[in-house]
Amino acid sequence: MQFTAKQISEFLDGTILGDETVEVGELSKIEDGVPGSLCFLSNPKYENYLYTTQASVVIVSNTFVPNQAIKCTLIKVKDPYSSFSVLLEKYNQALNQDSAKSGIDQPCFIHPTAKIGKNVFIGAFCNIEENVVIGDNCKIYTQIYIGRDSVIGSDCTINPGVKIYNRTHIGNRVTIHANTVIGSDGFGFAPQADGTYNKIAQIGNVVIEDDVEIGANTTIDRATMGSTFIRKGAKLDNLIQIAHNVDVGAHAVVAAQTGISGSTKLGERSVIGGQVGIAGHLVLGKGTQIGAQAGINFNTEENKQWHGSPAQPLKEWMRSTVIFKKLPEVDKRIRELEAKITELTAVIEQISTLQEKNER
Template identity: 50%
Template sequence: MEFLASQIAELLNGTVEGDSEITVNKLSKIEEGELNSISFLANPAYQEFLYDTDASIVIVNNDLELERPVKDTCTLIRVENAYECFAKVLEAYSQAKTVVKNGIEPNSYIAKTAVLGDDVYVGAFAYIGENVKIGNNVKIYPNSFVGDNTTIGDNTIVNAGVKIYHECEIGSNCTFHSGVVIGGDGFGFAPNKENDYTKIPQLGNVIIEDHVEIGANTCVDRATMGSTIIKKGAKLDNLIQIGHNVVVGDNTVIVSQTGIAGSTKIGKNCLIGGQVGIVGHLTIADGVKIAAQSGVGYSITEEGKVVQGSPAYAMGEYKRSYVGFRKLPEILERLAELEKQIKVKDI
């Protein structure tokens, strides 16, 4: 499918600088641009590629000042936010390419007590349990499992191989990528007098609110009692572990390989980097940012605080401490030299 520069500019509320009739039919990185492709420039570090790219259209910010002319074959579309607008182009391109699936494929199982909305798709070898309620336009791809008494809201996409255990509540407009497990048992065991462990039954569920996206192979454990809750608009990357009774606030973003232990409450609009570990029973305030590979062992009650390190503490203090750490060999040499001078004076 081809798109005119004028059509794209209208979609993005942008202005065309060049040939408004030029067409594109594919996407490209600006450094790998080729004819009939569209790219974008948001990071100034890549500006040097703008002047030599073969991309036919490049989306740029309104305030970008050109250091020299671009190629005659390149048309610019100026917008308020190039990164955000390119995301809109990607979404439109994806929708144009996507084949909308409907209907029930052979070899799937749907319990007689399950209730399905309009335009639902259930792929081959998917399993829909007893008393499940599925909203309109839900897509459940092959080899997925939806346990008894679970509800799924409108327009949610359950990709291949997702497992949703019993009695979970899934909102509308959610996306779960392959390998996601929602509602597996929380990690609860009590030591006993036989020097063994007694399993604590996990009787709660998982509630996932609207507009949540969860990446491949992420696990969200069911609560011991009550609910593990992922609130509206939260985005979870691949390979994340969410423990039992955790609450993740609205629009919080969590990057891959992060682990959050049981009963921790995370506020809204937080940003948590990759490979972060958070101890259980903590409270993380709204707007907190936790840098990658940090270890959080205490509650962070100050809204908007930025922390780093293991154990994590204020990022500014961490950076000053790290400068001192890197200078430690030099400091030790100077200390040894001072000790020698003191000994000489004593003699």
């Protein structure tokens, strides 16, 4: 795949500066540019790379004016990052001819009652149980399990090894990465008088709405009763734990290794960092932002930022951590104050004694 700067510029509806006949065949980051590669400059922090990059073509903003001589060809567009994303997507489609696959690889175990849509690919060693419904254009890669009565919409991509327990509902254009588990039992046990536990049967399910993406080795437990929800457009990273009856709001973004405990409702458009722990039975407002490794055990208002464990508002946490780091100094200052007070007390006593003597 080789394209000229001119072809790419026309495709992106851009304006060209420099040699429009130069050819590129790969995409790279500006700091890794090599001859024949195309990259983009969006963040001004990376501008210096523009003057040294070996890349043949760089996509920049319409408003960008170089302050030094450059060797590469520029393509000016409205939003360089978006334009580059479009090229990445095209390149990805070309790379992954898998995505053009359809049909069913053998051996597969597909129950005769399962309904498979048009133009679906199912890889070898999949196990599709009774009454499963799979919509059109889905890619169900290899070694996947889909339990009975589950429904998957159209245009979904389920990667190798994903296990979907029975009665799960998945919308359209959902992507799930390898070895993720959807619909395992919630962690519910009733303590008994003798110190043992009885299992609470988990009769609910998991509902995943349209346009959700879920990373690898993530676990989403079914509800005790009712449903665990992952709402429209939410994005979950790898190794995340979503407990029973959690409701992850629309377009929420959750980074890797975060855990959300049972029955908590995460507001839409929330942004949650990695390794965050969120306690159960909470309601976190829309647009809640939580920094990496924070621990939340209270409800939050809309659009607030939280850090630390236990969590505080961003600014307060920053101030507290700054002083935390100085605690040895704080301790020293207190000791000095104590010494000083002792000293002053002695001096004052002396003065006082003298004064009394003078009085007499």
